[in-house]
Amino acid sequence: MQPGSEPIRSVRNPLVQALRRLHRPSGRKEQGLILLEGTHLLQEALAQGLRPRQLLATPDWLARHGALVERLPDPGRLRIASPEVLAAAATTGHPDGVLLTLESADLPAPAEATPDFVLVLDRLQDPGNLGTLLRTALAAGVEQVWLSEGADPLQPKVLRASSGAALALPIERLAATDLPGRLVAARERGVQLVAAVVPEAGGAAQPYWELDWCRPTALLLGNEGAGLAPTLARLADRRVTIPHSPAVESLNVAAAAALLLLERPRQAHGRPGA
Structure with a gap:
């Protein structure tokens, strides 16, 4: 040729x-x-x-x-x-x-039907983090990704960091003012809103493995520095945390997301030998 x-x-x-x-x-x-x-x-x-x-x-x-x-x-x-x-x-x-x-x-567009598993990212800034998160989301069976502003998921650095996952996932970028309404509508259709928080955060946070991840779920993750916006955190039905040593204040958002997102398929398939 x-x-x-x-x-x-x-x-x-x-x-x-x-x-x-x-x-x-x-x-x-x-x-x-x-x-x-x-x-x-x-x-x-x-x-x-x-x-x-x-x-x-x-x-x-x-x-x-x-x-x-x-x-x-x-x-x-x-x-x-x-x-x-x-x-x-x-x-x-x-x-x-x-x-x-x-x-x-x-590229794939979000379907109109209510998804069973959604990743919601609030103002994530680092393209490398975003790309890694998208790759993990695809591995975990996430059906849609909703972005509240932040890094452009279609910029070359994100596409490289995602190793192509950004080409397979339906991704929607929303204005920060539009995301709360989208989440409320999802909750009305039976989707549980789950906010990830640091271990010492106030409120009734539970270890992430105690949550029933097999229910229709939207996982909310916040900005690398400021965390989840208070307006979004208040909408959450559940708050989960990843217990870890106090030697570090918090985990990198991409590292934390891997544990949280992959807990759903783990629960669905059970532990090896169970």
Whole structure:
């Protein structure tokens, strides 16, 4: 297979400039596209049945990934570029030789039906944390993710940190003023609202394993520094905590989320040997 068009040799090429604009939220919104970097994310996109809008690859990458190139649904969208040109279009310091774009509208959208398991993130700021959380959420069987502002889930760093999970999860980003109403509506449809708090927090918090996670559940996790907004915490039906040594004040939100989210499938399947 021969990629279409002449190789791109200038960083001033219009395609390269369009890809660079996808580094910013305004560019992603304007073009309706997201930027993915690296072989693994290309593999994940194809596994999800997503059709790349545009691909940019170096000659060396093409020589090493012929079988993957043959899987492309539209090979004519592939353009060859020098390593210098590809690096100019990428957000990473050492790209592995391929970039691609996807249409935002092709990503999974939240279904109208009431979900059984929702992850609610309040103003999470760190893209690495968000990406890790999305990967754990997918592993735990989360059906929807609701974000109250915070980091953009479609920025390249989040997509890399999620290892492609952001391409498979229905994610909805809400204004902070809209989230309380969404949670109240979910509770009226039988979803329990569960807030994670630090062990010494006041109120009737219980160890997380004592909660019945098999019920329809929305887990609420707060900002890395300030925690869960008081308006959201007051809506919670249950407060859970992860008991740990007082040597540390609190756990990293992504580390805490792994224990909390995976408790649901653990309860559903039982302990090994039980």
